[in-house]
Amino acid sequence: MRHLRRSLAFILVSGLATAVAPTVRADTGVQVGVRGGIQLLDDDKLDHANAPLLGAEARFGFELSPLIVALTFDHFFVDDRTLFQVGANALYDLPIGHSFLYPYFGAGVGVTRFALPEAEAPPVMEGSGTGDTPDSNGMRLGLNLAGGVRFEHVDLSLVRPFTQVMVSVGPIDLLTVVGGVLFELDGDASRAGAAAR
Numbered sequence: 001m002r003h004l005r006r007s008l009a010f011i012l013v014s015g016l017a018t019a020v021a022p023t024v025r026a027d028t029g030v031q032v033g034v035r036g037g038i039q040l041l042d043d044d045k046l047d048h049a050n051a052p053l054l055g056a057e058a059r060f061g062f063e064l065s066p067l068i069v070a071l072t073f074d075h076f077f078v079d080d081r082t083l084f085q086v087g088a089n090a091l092y093d094l095p096i097g098h099s100f101l102y103p104y105f106g107a108g109v110g111v112t113r114f115a116l117p118e119a120e121a122p123p124v125m126e127g128s129g130t131g132d133t134p135d136s137n138g139m140r141l142g143l144n145l146a147g148g149v150r151f152e153h154v155d156l157s158l159v160r161p162f163t164q165v166m167v168s169v170g171p172i173d174l175l176t177v178v179g180g181v182l183f184e185l186d187g188d189a190s191r192a193g194a195a196a197r
Contacts (some may be wrong), residue, residue: 004063031059031160035180039076043172051076051083067092070106074176082115085168086187087144105147112172142170148185158184 036053042049055074062069077081089108096103099142116136148164160182168174 003053028061028063029121030061030185031182032185033057033160033180033182035072035074035164035178037176037178039174039176041175042193051078053077053176053178055178057182059182068104068106070108074178080117082113085110085112085174087111087168090146091146093150095130100151100153102150103148103150104150106144107146108144109143110142110168110170110174111139112168112170114172114173129145140171142168142172142174144168 006033033056033117035057037053039051039053040049053074053076055072057070057072060069060071070087070089070091072085072087072089074085075085075086087108087110089106091104091106094103094105114137144164144166148162150160150162152160162178162182164177166174166176166178168176
């Protein structure tokens with residue numbers, strides 16, 4: 001319940017910030033890249049505190065929308081178990097960017113896949129009765145809340161480094177700090193670079 005209240009408060013504040021901010025248009029096009037980082041939350045059942053992660057990301061911008069759709073895959077390196085997440089998030093560029101720093105925030109959903117050794121306690125119990133059996137293998141759906149900064153420079157028009165913090169709230173809670181590099185495949189920056197040549 002506490003997580004739900006925090007999530008609702010974040011969404012409310014984000015919605016108000018969006019409503020009072022001037023409308024901006026996201027860059028159109030497709031960007032793909034790699035990301036890496038660390039998962040910081042401690043969890044007794046999953047035992048994944050300070051777990052390094054490696055993943056991939058694709059971002060899609062549309063001409064008439066201020067939102068960017070980000071699809072992510074993160075694999076967490078934890079001992080004797082499997083933990084990875086597939087996410088879909090809508091990102092919004094805040095209209096307060098400086099010459100090369102562009103902050104953004106967003107929300108979406110994440111599907112976390114886990115597999116634990118059979119002898120260990122589960123992260124979630126199936127059902128709601130007293131005769132529940134341990135669930136050591138499955139998937140859980142959660143809410144993703146993200147905030148980050150994208151770096152852009154005129155000399156690197158096709159390369160976009162970024163850093164991001166994301167909280168996943170649900171049956172499995174995750175707090176990840178990632179950094180990565182996106183490459184522009186098609187869109188505003190690639191057309192501008194071609195025109196400059």
